[in-house]
Amino acid sequence: MSLYTTHKITGLALLLALASCGGNKQKGGAMAGMPDPNAPIPVTDTVVGYSQATFSDQFPGSVTAFQQVNLTPQVSGYVTGIHFRDGQKVSKGQLLYTIDDQVYSANLSNANANIAVQQAAVDKAQKDYERYHMLDKEDAIAKQQVDYADAALESAKKQLAAARANASSVHSNVRFTKIYAPFSGTVGISQVRVGMAVFAGQSVLNTISTNNPIAVDFNVDQININRFIALQQSKSNVFQIQLGADSIYPHKGYVAMIDRAADMQTGTVRVRLSFANDNDRLKPGMNATVLVGDQKNALLIPSKAIVAQLGEFYVYVIGDSSKVSQRKIKQGNTSGRFTSILSGLNNGDKIVVDGTQNLREGAKVINQKDMAAQQAAQGAQQGAGKK
16 A cells, blocks of 8 residues: 555545534534423413302203284274384283274174064064963963964074074174284284285284293203202292393393193203393394303313313323323313313312423423522522622
Protein backbone atom coordinates (compact mmCIF):
# COMPACT_ATOMS: atom_id res chain seq x y z
CA MET A 1 0.00 0.00 0.00
CA SER A 2 1.28 3.44 -0.91
CA LEU A 3 1.63 6.36 1.40
CA TYR A 4 -1.03 8.24 -0.63
CA THR A 5 -3.54 5.44 -0.17
CA THR A 6 -2.90 5.27 3.58
CA HIS A 7 -3.47 9.02 3.96
CA LYS A 8 -6.69 8.74 1.90
CA ILE A 9 -8.15 6.00 4.14
CA THR A 10 -7.12 7.84 7.29
CA GLY A 11 -8.77 11.04 6.07
CA LEU A 12 -11.96 9.17 5.20
CA ALA A 13 -12.08 7.56 8.62
CA LEU A 14 -11.59 10.95 10.24
CA LEU A 15 -14.46 12.43 8.22
CA LEU A 16 -16.73 9.52 9.17
CA ALA A 17 -15.80 9.93 12.82
CA LEU A 18 -16.53 13.66 12.73
CA ALA A 19 -19.84 13.03 10.97
CA SER A 20 -20.76 10.44 13.55
CA CYS A 21 -19.91 12.81 16.39
CA GLY A 22 -21.93 15.56 14.78
CA GLY A 23 -24.90 13.24 14.27
CA ASN A 24 -24.82 12.12 17.89
CA LYS A 25 -24.71 15.71 19.05
CA GLN A 26 -27.68 16.55 16.82
CA LYS A 27 -29.58 13.47 17.97
CA GLY A 28 -28.81 14.14 21.58
CA GLY A 29 -29.95 17.70 21.24
CA ALA A 30 -33.27 16.63 19.63
CA MET A 31 -33.89 14.08 22.37
CA ALA A 32 -33.05 16.63 24.98
CA GLY A 33 -35.72 18.95 23.57
CA MET A 34 -38.50 16.30 23.58
CA PRO A 35 -40.98 16.10 26.53
CA ASP A 36 -40.62 13.25 28.96
CA PRO A 37 -43.27 10.62 28.04
CA ASN A 38 -43.42 9.56 31.68
CA ALA A 39 -44.13 13.06 32.96
CA PRO A 40 -47.53 13.50 34.72
CA ILE A 41 -50.34 14.86 32.54
CA PRO A 42 -51.84 18.10 33.86
CA VAL A 43 -55.61 17.82 34.59
CA THR A 44 -58.27 19.30 36.82
CA ASP A 45 -60.02 16.97 39.18
CA THR A 46 -62.82 16.84 41.71
CA VAL A 47 -64.01 14.65 44.54
CA VAL A 48 -67.34 12.92 43.99
CA GLY A 49 -70.01 13.65 46.59
CA TYR A 50 -73.74 13.75 47.30
CA SER A 51 -75.70 16.95 46.95
CA GLN A 52 -79.30 18.20 46.80
CA ALA A 53 -80.18 18.82 43.17
CA THR A 54 -83.28 19.53 41.10
CA PHE A 55 -83.58 17.63 37.84
CA SER A 56 -86.30 17.92 35.23
CA ASP A 57 -87.63 15.01 33.22
CA GLN A 58 -88.95 16.14 29.84
CA PHE A 59 -92.08 14.97 28.01
CA PRO A 60 -93.62 16.21 24.75
CA GLY A 61 -97.03 17.69 25.46
CA SER A 62 -99.81 19.73 23.91
CA VAL A 63 -102.00 22.54 25.20
CA THR A 64 -105.70 21.71 25.28
CA ALA A 65 -108.86 23.23 26.74
CA PHE A 66 -110.70 21.62 29.64
CA GLN A 67 -113.92 22.29 27.69
CA GLN A 68 -114.15 22.80 23.93
CA VAL A 69 -117.04 22.33 21.50
CA ASN A 70 -117.81 23.11 17.89
CA LEU A 71 -120.92 25.23 17.46
CA THR A 72 -123.19 23.68 14.81
CA PRO A 73 -126.78 24.70 13.97
CA GLN A 74 -129.69 22.38 14.71
CA VAL A 75 -131.80 23.93 11.94
CA SER A 76 -131.03 24.93 8.37
CA GLY A 77 -131.37 28.47 7.10
CA TYR A 78 -129.60 31.76 6.46
CA VAL A 79 -127.47 33.46 9.12
CA THR A 80 -129.21 36.73 10.05
CA GLY A 81 -127.04 37.88 12.93
CA ILE A 82 -123.59 37.46 14.56
CA HIS A 83 -123.62 38.93 18.06
CA PHE A 84 -119.97 38.85 19.16
CA ARG A 85 -116.49 39.84 18.04
CA ASP A 86 -114.06 37.20 16.82
CA GLY A 87 -111.88 35.99 19.69
CA GLN A 88 -114.15 37.56 22.31
CA LYS A 89 -114.64 36.15 25.80
CA VAL A 90 -118.31 35.27 26.23
CA SER A 91 -120.51 34.19 29.12
CA LYS A 92 -122.69 31.11 29.41
CA GLY A 93 -126.09 31.75 27.78
CA GLN A 94 -124.89 34.73 25.72
CA LEU A 95 -126.50 35.00 22.26
CA LEU A 96 -123.96 34.25 19.52
CA TYR A 97 -125.82 33.61 16.24
CA THR A 98 -129.34 33.98 14.84
CA ILE A 99 -130.73 32.08 11.85
CA ASP A 100 -133.71 33.22 9.78
CA ASP A 101 -136.81 31.98 11.67
CA GLN A 102 -139.62 33.12 9.34
CA VAL A 103 -140.41 29.64 8.05
CA TYR A 104 -140.16 28.09 11.52
CA SER A 105 -142.35 30.81 13.06
CA ALA A 106 -144.98 30.24 10.35
CA ASN A 107 -144.87 26.53 10.99
CA LEU A 108 -145.31 27.19 14.70
CA SER A 109 -148.41 29.30 14.01
CA ASN A 110 -149.88 26.47 11.93
CA ALA A 111 -149.04 23.97 14.64
CA ASN A 112 -150.73 26.10 17.30
CA ALA A 113 -153.81 26.47 15.09
CA ASN A 114 -153.94 22.72 14.65
CA ILE A 115 -153.87 22.33 18.42
CA ALA A 116 -156.91 24.59 18.65
CA VAL A 117 -158.75 22.51 16.06
CA GLN A 118 -157.92 19.27 17.81
CA GLN A 119 -158.90 20.74 21.17
CA ALA A 120 -162.30 21.64 19.75
CA ALA A 121 -162.69 18.08 18.46
CA VAL A 122 -161.86 16.73 21.92
CA ASP A 123 -164.39 19.08 23.54
CA LYS A 124 -167.14 17.90 21.14
CA ALA A 125 -166.23 14.24 21.64
CA GLN A 126 -166.25 14.77 25.41
CA LYS A 127 -169.76 16.22 25.34
CA ASP A 128 -171.00 13.35 23.14
CA TYR A 129 -169.37 10.90 25.52
CA GLU A 130 -171.07 12.39 28.56
CA ARG A 131 -174.51 12.67 26.87
CA TYR A 132 -174.48 9.12 25.51
CA HIS A 133 -173.44 7.68 28.86
CA MET A 134 -176.36 9.49 30.56
CA LEU A 135 -178.78 8.05 28.00
CA ASP A 136 -177.20 4.64 28.46
CA LYS A 137 -178.04 4.75 32.19
CA GLU A 138 -181.71 5.27 31.23
CA ASP A 139 -181.43 2.56 28.57
CA ALA A 140 -182.49 5.14 26.02
CA ILE A 141 -179.71 4.58 23.49
CA ALA A 142 -178.18 1.69 21.68
CA LYS A 143 -175.04 0.26 23.25
CA GLN A 144 -173.27 0.60 19.92
CA GLN A 145 -173.69 4.38 19.96
CA VAL A 146 -172.06 4.54 23.37
CA ASP A 147 -169.09 2.55 22.10
CA TYR A 148 -168.75 4.92 19.13
CA ALA A 149 -168.71 7.91 21.50
CA ASP A 150 -165.98 6.29 23.62
CA ALA A 151 -163.83 5.59 20.55
CA ALA A 152 -164.36 9.07 19.13
CA LEU A 153 -163.25 10.69 22.40
CA GLU A 154 -160.14 8.51 22.64
CA SER A 155 -159.23 9.26 19.00
CA ALA A 156 -159.70 13.00 19.50
CA LYS A 157 -157.46 12.98 22.56
CA LYS A 158 -154.68 11.16 20.65
CA GLN A 159 -154.91 13.60 17.75
CA LEU A 160 -154.67 16.49 20.21
CA ALA A 161 -151.56 14.91 21.76
CA ALA A 162 -150.01 14.51 18.31
CA ALA A 163 -150.78 18.13 17.47
CA ARG A 164 -149.15 19.31 20.70
CA ALA A 165 -146.06 17.15 20.04
CA ASN A 166 -145.77 18.61 16.55
CA ALA A 167 -146.11 22.13 17.93
CA SER A 168 -143.43 21.40 20.52
CA SER A 169 -141.09 20.20 17.77
CA VAL A 170 -141.76 23.24 15.64
CA HIS A 171 -141.31 25.50 18.67
CA SER A 172 -137.91 23.86 19.28
CA ASN A 173 -136.92 24.72 15.72
CA VAL A 174 -137.81 28.34 16.41
CA ARG A 175 -135.65 28.28 19.55
CA PHE A 176 -132.82 26.62 17.64
CA THR A 177 -132.62 29.62 15.31
CA LYS A 178 -130.85 31.36 18.21
CA ILE A 179 -127.50 29.86 19.23
CA TYR A 180 -126.20 30.61 22.72
CA ALA A 181 -122.84 30.01 24.42
CA PRO A 182 -123.01 26.63 26.20
CA PHE A 183 -120.45 27.77 28.80
CA SER A 184 -118.22 30.74 29.55
CA GLY A 185 -115.11 30.81 27.41
CA THR A 186 -113.52 32.27 24.31
CA VAL A 187 -114.96 32.04 20.81
CA GLY A 188 -112.72 31.74 17.79
CA ILE A 189 -112.94 33.32 14.36
CA SER A 190 -116.41 32.86 12.90
CA GLN A 191 -116.57 30.36 10.05
CA VAL A 192 -119.72 31.96 8.59
CA ARG A 193 -120.91 35.46 7.80
CA VAL A 194 -124.35 37.10 7.75
CA GLY A 195 -126.35 35.89 4.74
CA MET A 196 -124.61 32.53 4.41
CA ALA A 197 -126.71 29.37 4.31
CA VAL A 198 -126.03 26.81 7.04
CA PHE A 199 -127.29 23.26 7.35
CA ALA A 200 -128.43 21.44 10.43
CA GLY A 201 -125.73 19.25 11.98
CA GLN A 202 -123.24 19.91 9.16
CA SER A 203 -122.04 23.51 9.15
CA VAL A 204 -119.51 24.49 11.81
CA LEU A 205 -120.18 28.06 12.87
CA ASN A 206 -117.39 28.50 15.39
CA THR A 207 -115.49 26.85 18.24
CA ILE A 208 -115.73 27.87 21.88
CA SER A 209 -113.32 26.76 24.59
CA THR A 210 -112.41 27.54 28.16
CA ASN A 211 -109.07 29.32 28.55
CA ASN A 212 -108.38 29.83 32.26
CA PRO A 213 -107.32 27.49 33.70
CA ILE A 214 -106.00 25.60 30.69
CA ALA A 215 -104.75 22.04 30.36
CA VAL A 216 -101.56 20.45 29.05
CA ASP A 217 -101.67 16.76 28.10
CA PHE A 218 -98.69 14.40 27.89
CA ASN A 219 -98.12 10.64 27.99
CA VAL A 220 -96.06 8.73 30.54
CA ASP A 221 -94.95 5.13 30.51
CA GLN A 222 -97.24 2.90 32.55
CA ILE A 223 -94.35 1.71 34.74
CA ASN A 224 -93.89 5.29 36.00
CA ILE A 225 -97.56 6.09 36.59
CA ASN A 226 -97.32 5.67 40.40
CA ARG A 227 -95.02 8.68 40.52
CA PHE A 228 -97.68 10.86 38.89
CA ILE A 229 -100.50 9.43 40.99
CA ALA A 230 -98.53 10.52 44.06
CA LEU A 231 -98.04 13.98 42.57
CA GLN A 232 -101.78 14.18 41.83
CA GLN A 233 -102.69 13.27 45.38
CA SER A 234 -100.29 15.83 46.83
CA LYS A 235 -101.33 18.57 44.35
CA SER A 236 -97.62 19.38 44.00
CA ASN A 237 -96.79 22.33 41.75
CA VAL A 238 -93.64 20.78 40.29
CA PHE A 239 -94.60 21.02 36.62
CA GLN A 240 -93.37 23.63 34.18
CA ILE A 241 -93.74 23.89 30.42
CA GLN A 242 -91.28 25.13 27.83
CA LEU A 243 -92.77 26.77 24.74
CA GLY A 244 -89.53 27.40 22.88
CA ALA A 245 -85.80 26.90 23.18
CA ASP A 246 -85.52 29.39 26.06
CA SER A 247 -89.16 30.23 26.79
CA ILE A 248 -90.26 28.85 30.16
CA TYR A 249 -93.91 29.56 31.04
CA PRO A 250 -93.88 31.56 34.31
CA HIS A 251 -96.65 29.63 36.10
CA LYS A 252 -96.28 26.13 37.51
CA GLY A 253 -98.97 23.49 37.16
CA TYR A 254 -100.29 20.42 38.92
CA VAL A 255 -101.87 17.10 37.91
CA ALA A 256 -105.59 17.70 37.31
CA MET A 257 -106.46 14.18 36.15
CA ILE A 258 -105.02 10.91 34.89
CA ASP A 259 -106.73 8.95 32.14
CA ARG A 260 -108.81 5.94 33.18
CA ALA A 261 -106.78 3.43 31.14
CA ALA A 262 -103.45 2.88 29.40
CA ASP A 263 -103.11 2.84 25.64
CA MET A 264 -102.96 -0.81 24.59
CA GLN A 265 -100.57 -0.12 21.71
CA THR A 266 -98.07 2.25 23.34
CA GLY A 267 -98.34 1.23 26.99
CA THR A 268 -98.62 4.86 28.03
CA VAL A 269 -101.14 6.74 30.16
CA ARG A 270 -102.32 10.27 29.45
CA VAL A 271 -101.77 12.80 32.23
CA ARG A 272 -103.53 16.18 32.19
CA LEU A 273 -102.01 19.19 33.95
CA SER A 274 -103.72 22.42 34.97
CA PHE A 275 -102.07 25.84 34.51
CA ALA A 276 -103.25 29.36 35.24
CA ASN A 277 -103.66 31.33 32.01
CA ASP A 278 -104.55 34.86 33.13
CA ASN A 279 -102.88 36.56 30.16
CA ASP A 280 -104.28 34.07 27.63
CA ARG A 281 -100.72 33.23 26.56
CA LEU A 282 -101.47 29.53 26.18
CA LYS A 283 -103.68 28.57 23.23
CA PRO A 284 -105.28 25.15 22.61
CA GLY A 285 -103.28 23.20 20.04
CA MET A 286 -99.88 24.64 20.97
CA ASN A 287 -96.97 22.23 21.44
CA ALA A 288 -95.06 22.34 24.71
CA THR A 289 -92.34 20.44 26.54
CA VAL A 290 -93.42 19.37 30.02
CA LEU A 291 -90.69 19.67 32.66
CA VAL A 292 -91.16 17.59 35.81
CA GLY A 293 -88.84 18.83 38.53
CA ASP A 294 -87.72 16.55 41.34
CA GLN A 295 -85.34 17.57 44.14
CA LYS A 296 -83.31 14.72 45.55
CA ASN A 297 -80.00 13.83 47.17
CA ALA A 298 -77.83 12.58 44.30
CA LEU A 299 -74.22 11.60 43.61
CA LEU A 300 -73.21 14.42 41.28
CA ILE A 301 -70.28 14.93 38.94
CA PRO A 302 -69.57 17.59 36.29
CA SER A 303 -71.07 16.44 32.99
CA LYS A 304 -67.87 17.25 31.08
CA ALA A 305 -65.99 14.59 33.08
CA ILE A 306 -67.97 11.87 31.29
CA VAL A 307 -66.38 10.13 28.30
CA ALA A 308 -68.67 8.41 25.78
CA GLN A 309 -67.40 5.35 23.93
CA LEU A 310 -69.56 3.18 21.66
CA GLY A 311 -72.76 3.99 23.49
CA GLU A 312 -71.29 3.49 26.96
CA PHE A 313 -70.06 6.07 29.44
CA TYR A 314 -66.87 6.23 31.48
CA VAL A 315 -64.90 8.49 33.80
CA TYR A 316 -61.21 8.49 34.74
CA VAL A 317 -60.74 7.76 38.44
CA ILE A 318 -57.48 8.89 40.08
CA GLY A 319 -56.02 6.14 42.24
CA ASP A 320 -52.77 5.39 44.04
CA SER A 321 -49.60 7.09 42.78
CA SER A 322 -51.83 9.58 40.90
CA LYS A 323 -52.50 7.00 38.19
CA VAL A 324 -55.87 6.93 36.43
CA SER A 325 -58.13 4.01 35.56
CA GLN A 326 -61.15 4.13 33.32
CA ARG A 327 -64.40 3.20 35.08
CA LYS A 328 -67.79 2.48 33.48
CA ILE A 329 -70.73 4.40 34.94
CA LYS A 330 -74.52 4.51 34.64
CA GLN A 331 -75.97 7.99 34.28
CA GLY A 332 -79.10 9.31 35.90
CA ASN A 333 -80.73 12.70 35.44
CA THR A 334 -78.79 15.65 34.13
CA SER A 335 -79.19 19.39 34.58
CA GLY A 336 -76.77 20.13 31.76
CA ARG A 337 -73.81 21.18 33.87
CA PHE A 338 -74.06 18.29 36.35
CA THR A 339 -75.13 14.66 36.00
CA SER A 340 -76.24 12.25 38.69
CA ILE A 341 -74.55 8.86 38.79
CA LEU A 342 -76.60 5.74 39.49
CA SER A 343 -73.69 3.28 39.62
CA GLY A 344 -69.94 2.99 39.00
CA LEU A 345 -68.72 5.65 41.43
CA ASN A 346 -68.59 5.98 45.19
CA ASN A 347 -68.78 8.94 47.49
CA GLY A 348 -65.24 10.33 47.89
CA ASP A 349 -63.80 9.04 44.58
CA LYS A 350 -61.51 11.52 42.83
CA ILE A 351 -62.11 11.86 39.11
CA VAL A 352 -60.61 13.82 36.21
CA VAL A 353 -62.79 16.72 35.00
CA ASP A 354 -60.65 18.53 32.37
CA GLY A 355 -57.91 16.91 30.28
CA THR A 356 -59.56 13.53 29.66
CA GLN A 357 -58.73 13.70 25.94
CA ASN A 358 -55.02 13.25 26.73
CA LEU A 359 -55.41 10.30 29.07
CA ARG A 360 -54.94 6.56 28.71
CA GLU A 361 -55.31 3.70 31.15
CA GLY A 362 -52.62 3.88 33.84
CA ALA A 363 -51.44 7.40 32.92
CA LYS A 364 -50.04 9.49 35.74
CA VAL A 365 -51.69 12.85 36.31
CA ILE A 366 -51.07 16.01 38.24
CA ASN A 367 -53.48 18.73 39.21
CA GLN A 368 -52.89 21.86 37.11
CA LYS A 369 -52.76 24.06 40.20
CA ASP A 370 -50.17 21.78 41.84
CA MET A 371 -48.12 21.80 38.63
CA ALA A 372 -48.20 25.59 38.47
CA ALA A 373 -47.09 25.77 42.11
CA GLN A 374 -44.18 23.42 41.45
CA GLN A 375 -43.06 25.41 38.41
CA ALA A 376 -43.25 28.63 40.40
CA ALA A 377 -41.15 27.09 43.19
CA GLN A 378 -38.51 25.83 40.69
CA GLY A 379 -38.35 29.24 39.07
CA ALA A 380 -37.77 30.85 42.45
CA GLN A 381 -34.95 28.39 43.27
CA GLN A 382 -33.23 29.00 39.93
CA GLY A 383 -33.45 32.75 40.46
CA ALA A 384 -31.94 32.47 43.89
CA GLY A 385 -29.04 30.30 42.54
CA LYS A 386 -28.10 32.89 39.92
CA LYS A 387 -27.80 35.54 42.61
